[in-house]
Amino acid sequence: MCGINGFLFKDEALLDKMLQKTAHRGPDDQGTFFDDKISIGHNRLSIIDPSSAGHQPMESSDENLVITYNGELYNFKELKRELSDYNFKTKTDTEVILASYQKWGKECLKKFNGIFAFAIWDKKKEELFLARDQFGVKPLYYYFDGEKFIFSSEIKGILCHSITRELDKDAINIFFRFLYIPEPKTPWKNIFKLPSSHCVIVKDSNLSIWRYWQIEEFDTLFDKEEIKERVKGAFKKSVERQLISDKPLGLYLSGGIDSTALLGVMSELREKPVQTFSVGFDVDIQKEKYNADFDIAKNTAKHFSSEHHEVLVSATDVQNNFESVVLHADDLVCNHTQPTMHALAKFAKQKVDVVLTGDGGDEIFAGYDRYYLNAMLDKMQMIPRFARKNIITKSLLSVINKKDIYHKLNIERPVDRFEEFMLQKEDMISRFLNPEFNQNSVTHDFLDKKFSNPSNFVLPKDSTKFLMYSDLCGWLLDDALNRGDRMSMAHGLEARVPFLDIDLVKLAMQIPAKFNLDTKEHGKKIFRQALEEYIPDFVLNEPKRGWFSPVAKWLRGDLKDWAREILSEDYNLNTKDIFDFNEIQKIFDGHLSGQKYALNTIWSILVFQVWYKQYD
Numbered sequence: 001m002c003g004i005n006g007f008l009f010k011d012e013a014l015l016d017k018m019l020q021k022t023a024h025r026g027p028d029d030q031g032t033f034f035d036d037k038i039s040i041g042h043n044r045l046s047i048i049d050p051s052s053a054g055h056q057p058m059e060s061s062d063e064n065l066v067i068t069y070n071g072e073l074y075n076f077k078e079l080k081r082e083l084s085d086y087n088f089k090t091k092t093d094t095e096v097i098l099a100s101y102q103k104w105g106k107e108c109l110k111k112f113n114g115i116f117a118f119a120i121w122d123k124k125k126e127e128l129f130l131a132r133d134q135f136g137v138k139p140l141y142y143y144f145d146g147e148k149f150i151f152s153s154e155i156k157g158i159l160c161h162s163i164t165r166e167l168d169k170d171a172i173n174i175f176f177r178f179l180y181i182p183e184p185k186t187p188w189k190n191i192f193k194l195p196s197s198h199c200v201i202v203k204d205s206n207l208s209i210w211r212y213w214q215i216e217e218f219d220t221l222f223d224k225e226e227i228k229e230r231v232k233g234a235f236k237k238s239v240e241r242q243l244i245s246d247k248p249l250g251l252y253l254s255g256g257i258d259s260t261a262l263l264g265v266m267s268e269l270r271e272k273p274v275q276t277f278s279v280g281f282d283v284d285i286q287k288e289k290y291n292a293d294f295d296i297a298k299n300t301a302k303h304f305s306s307e308h309h310e311v312l313v314s315a316t317d318v319q320n321n322f323e324s325v326v327l328h329a330d331d332l333v334c335n336h337t338q339p340t341m342h343a344l345a346k347f348a349k350q351k352v353d354v355v356l357t358g359d360g361g362d363e364i365f366a367g368y369d370r371y372y373l374n375a376m377l378d379k380m381q382m383i384p385r386f387a388r389k390n391i392i393t394k395s396l397l398s399v400i401n402k403k404d405i406y407h408k409l410n411i412e413r414p415v416d417r418f419e420e421f422m423l424q425k426e427d428m429i430s431r432f433l434n435p436e437f438n439q440n441s442v443t444h445d446f447l448d449k450k451f452s453n454p455s456n457f458v459l460p461k462d463s464t465k466f467l468m469y470s471d472l473c474g475w476l477l478d479d480a481l482n483r484g485d486r487m488s489m490a491h492g493l494e495a496r497v498p499f500l501d502i503d504l505v506k507l508a509m510q511i512p513a514k515f516n517l518d519t520k521e522h523g524k525k526i527f528r529q530a531l532e533e534y535i536p537d538f539v540l541n542e543p544k545r546g547w548f549s550p551v552a553k554w555l556r557g558d559l560k561d562w563a564r565e566i567l568s569e570d571y572n573l574n575t576k577d578i579f580d581f582n583e584i585q586k587i588f589d590g591h592l593s594g595q596k597y598a599l600n601t602i603w604s605i606l607v608f609q610v611w612y613k614q615y616d
Helices: 012-021 076-082 093-111 169-178 224-242 257-269 292-304 315-329 338-348 369-380 391-398 405-409 414-422 426-432 442-452 463-472 475-489 502-509 525-530 551-555 560-566 581-593 599-615
Strands: 002-007 029-035 038-044 065-073 114-122 127-132 141-144 149-152 191-193 198-203 206-211 249-252 275-281 307-313 354-356 494-496
Touching: 002 012, 002 065, 002 114, 012 029, 012 038, 038 065, 038 114, 065 093, 076 093, 093 114, 093 127, 093 198, 169 442, 169 599, 224 257, 224 502, 224 525, 249 257, 249 338, 257 292, 257 525, 275 292, 275 338, 292 307, 307 338, 315 338, 315 475, 315 551, 315 599, 338 475, 369 405, 369 414, 369 463, 405 414, 414 442, 414 463, 426 581, 426 599, 463 475, 463 502, 475 494, 551 581, 551 599, 560 581, 560 599, 581 599
Parallel strands: 249 275, 249 354, 275 307, 354 494
Antiparallel strands: 002 038, 002 149, 029 038, 065 114, 114 127, 127 198, 141 149, 141 191, 198 206
């Protein structure tokens, strides 16, 4: 992976500042291109053809096009055969993108299977073309105020310019409700994420942006045996594609189904033992709870004879690295696993340059319990509304042992059900956000606009598939993949996601959700059955538990004084108009005493306080 930067005027010193800010993304090489109309820069992490021939920015064979590119194109060898009339000078996928654009123009994007963000400057037309991959695995930010256009892999690159730094109040309100900021928004006005599956042309201060790809078929396959065979074949093909690398490659291994299946297939496809990496927690109590996945991963590694590496994270590690984690996160993301992922990436980079991860498996194969709960609610909505208040209905729902599940029974619009499952509670947010800053309708309005506009994308009719697709286009994209990219690239480590292979995702979306809904503890039924030969019984029969982290407990102990300082008004005087610090201290005290669990609230404020102090 790499870092890409540029803007539509010439300034060598300014571009150098941007490249310094994104240097961690590409520690192997750096390059620039200038003419009177544009400045383009590149930080290179060399994975395919690491020779000097892969230096970027790269020009096309006719020297009319210039590209700066971040990512991996997994089908570049197949495309190269289609482009036999092009005079290739390198073995890189970068040059394949250049040749594809030269031959097919913007339509080339429909041929790409990979993870990418790139910018191509056409010297003759004097126009800039930018694109981002179908699922937004690789980041691409841009600034546009109607005249000036700047792009970068990270916001900190754009902030090198003399632009007005004004918080986007709507985006910050959404952050505290979602715990991330959904595309195309960012924390700053006039700075945007180029949405996944989108491209843009910039010419003469005019910007044209459009969606180039979307999933169009949902719930069209019904033969379970055929589905299992196709899932197995598509998954193995995806893994095989993503093993292409000229640098050492490994796997993030947890105790779950997804990474275990990856290891099983990787072990079959590779002659040498797979390098696997797991992270656990350095805790004195409840080790079995917090390191359950860690221990299972160790047994999985033994089962497949992988070359296994382990790292333990302590409360001290979290405290010492928190500012660096927030800085590298770049965008606002509240997830208490980020320091852990940061430590795991730093550890893995000592051995490999590429890791495969299991991100995306739960979203495309219905692994979260909310999908099971939602399907149950759909069935119970067959009960007439006037009869839903009876004791039998409430008793049936109480068995699920999930808070507020009865309330969700009477919510019928899928987008409203999505809000209920995913958003933080308004009564908590109204406590710590000052009334002048708090906008409690902004998130609902954002979602309504996103999902009510048929021009955005085709939506599934089944409400459970709607939740899955919403997560695929939301939480996965702007939380999980966002932090996965930032935490790995902070150390120059490339993270790949085989579950987000285009062919596999398209296939998964054609499988009715009910085929994967086993129990609340065991989802992904079709996937589990399809890959059963690669998943040992001690993993296959484990309930899904999520990633238990001792952070909530550490906040009551080792991290208490550190957190108290950051949560105080004196830590950052610029946030006094945003927060009610008296209420924040009460919320923190309630968490410390065990009266009211408030990890997400506390962590979101910690992240924002440190983030705003670094960037304001």
